[in-house]
């Protein structure tokens with residue numbers, strides 16, 4: 001009986017350490033990265049979550065996503081990568097090739113999310129209205145438009161690292177690691193998208209997709225990441241310092 005008790009005790013100790021070790025070897029540090037698109041040959045999701053994108057029109061992914069100045073090149077993503085998010089961070093290296101400044105609602109559309117009956121569920125755009133003499137970043141949520149910041153950085157036609165995040169009722173914009181302004185007040189409603197309703201590089205209008213060429217991204221997108229929380233400044237610095245691989 002004495003030996004049995006000792007053996008049982010030692011077994012319990014061994015089991016305890018086995019459990020501790022397996023916990024430590026599986027820290028799940030990346031479970032807040034929903035999707036990651038490197039575009040180094042295709043539009044696959046590098047996060048391990050299997051949210052592969054689909055290149056449509058003449059869009060290519062040979063090192064970066066190329067969206068030409070038309071109304072057909074685009075990347076379609078599974079709507080679930082953004083659906084139901086409250087806090088989020090969308091980040092990417094961005095470069096425009098052509099800047100739309102006319103006619104009525106010109107835009108460079110990075111992200112366009114829609115659901116049945118609501119084509120402007122979420123929009124993130126870089127805009128230059130020649131008629132308003134205004135250049136800025138805009139976010140639209142469920143038809144409500146918010147100016148994120150006045151900024152013309154992308155007009156140099158070079159690559160820049162852009163982060164748009166929402167934390168509760170605050171949205172923030174970072175360009176090349178620097179926050180522009182102090183953030184804006186915004187709705188904290190959960191993002192709500194539906195099947196087929198997430199497009200990168202064109203602006204969705206109902207009925208159907210009905211894209212406007214003067215609202216296409218008309219440029220390049222690389223290392224596009226979707227996080228389900230608001231990145232901290234040091235995390236943004238870190239991602240910015242890593243840069244991107246255009247092959």
Ligand SMILES: [Ca+2]
Pocket residue numbers: 038039040063064222223244245246247
């Ligand atoms: Ca790349």
Ligand SMILES: [Ca+2]
Pocket residue numbers: 119120203204205206
């Ligand atoms: Ca629209």
Ligand SMILES: [Ca+2]
Pocket residue numbers: 203204205211212215
């Ligand atoms: Ca439109």
